[in-house]
Amino acid sequence: MKRWWWLLAFLMLVPALAQTEKPLLVGGTVLTAEYPGGFGVSYVEARPFAQALGLMYWASDGEVILGLGSRRLRFVVTPVPRSKTALKKLVVSESPPALRRGERVLLPVRYTARAFGALYSGSETSLKVLLPDAEMQGFEHRVIGGRDVVVLRTSRDVNALRDGAGWWLLGLRAGESVRDVPGLYLSRVRFAPGEYGTRVYLDGSEGWPVDVAYFPGEVRFYVGPPAERRAEDPPLVVIDPGHGGTDVGARYGNLFEKDLTLKVAREAAARLRRMGYRVELTRDRDEQVSVYARTQWAARADVFVSLHVAGSEVVSPGPALYTYANVGADAPVFVAHARKLLARPGYPEVLARYARPARSVSALADRFEYELGRLGLTPRRGETPLYLLSYAPGAAVLFEMGALRDAGDRARLADPAQQSAYAQVIARAVDAYLRGGR
Ligand SMILES: [Zn+2]
Structure with missing residues (x-):
């Protein structure tokens, strides 16, 4: 019985503590969490948050889209309502919107973190969001439709970023290795660990089109001209x-x-x-x-x-x-x-x-x-x-x-x-x- 009362007192105290701003740690970046209306729901400025988490970020007038591999999260951007009741209804809803406050766009921290499988933790003095490193879980080479297809399976979705001669798989942890690939275009695939993830080199792909496709827990590289498109095919x-x-x-x-x-x-x-x-x-x-x-x-x-x-x-x-x-x-x-x-x-x-x-x-x-x-x-x-x-x-x-x-x-x-x-x-x-x- 006594415990129950302590819990109740604690639950009542938490919203009271959560009215002000708090530091929000994302990896090595320190951002600021704020609490629109003081309802205990933390928000953070969208773009720096996306950057710190390694997400792709797209914004137009009325929406914000975040991307991690095959995962997309789209927010409608809503101006902060004048009425406190209306604001509360928004921020405590199951899928809270992004809020526009002046020039800034704010995202709900916990909701966004969860959508991408990031760990969220909070104390009275700070909040933390962490996207765990991805582990390499599988490598496969196939020939499909006249193209080399390299399939990399990862423990979570990752973004692939072209980098001159290779590709960065951001947040992916993989050892240095070389795979010989008897492909149509590819001769081997090399992995080199780096500070921000793993670099992948597709040897033999130089001069050929390379397309990246994302599937849940998979990044696929398609190397070579798409075969389904013949010269005589109409556009x-x-x-x-x-x-x-x-x-x-x-x-x-x-x-x-x-x-x-x-x-x-x-x-x-x-x-x-x-x-x-x-x-x-x-x-x-x-x-x-x-x-x-x-x-x-x-x-x-x-x-x-x-x-x-x-x-x-x-x-x-x-x-x-x-x-x-x-x-x-x-x-x-x-x-x-x-x-x-x-x-x-x-x-x-x-x-x-x-x-x-x-x-x-x-x-x-x-x-x-x-x-x-x-x-x-x-x-x-x-x-x-x-x-x-x-x-x-x-x-x-x-x-x-x-x-x-x-x-x-x-x-x-x-x-x-x-x-x-x-x-x-x-x-x-x-x-x-x-x-x-x-
Ligand atoms: Zn439309």
């Missing part, structure tokens, strides 16, 4: 109808973004097929498709078009075109260690995986703009580091067809004739782009 156009299933996207009354994107995508696909292109949809029915699956589609496409409709977050009405061509200042952010690597001279290829001929993207968006102009519409254009687009090696555009909260846009989006017109815009723009080359 592959992938259309990505945004949202689906329980993720309805923007909505207004009984108009759902997920339905509108699917309708237009299907018709655009039919038109492009009639034009002779290979076309795939990331979904052809009302189902949820993970961002990860969508990126896998994007990675194979010559042209990738993601379709969306804006909800209430958009201030100005009308269609918009978003592209992500530039790997400059706003490129995905890797760990602090990776930043050090980036700072070394002769290091432009680090983000080569995310780069593409800059002109190809703007050329595709130009074609969209031209076709929309024929409908009397002037799209807004934006350059934003969208996670999905960054995975497309070909030309990629996110086409936002209008804003549901705008009456004019809404009427257009709900009208089947206008939906057809949008499908035609897509088909013509893609066709013009592919005919015109880069």
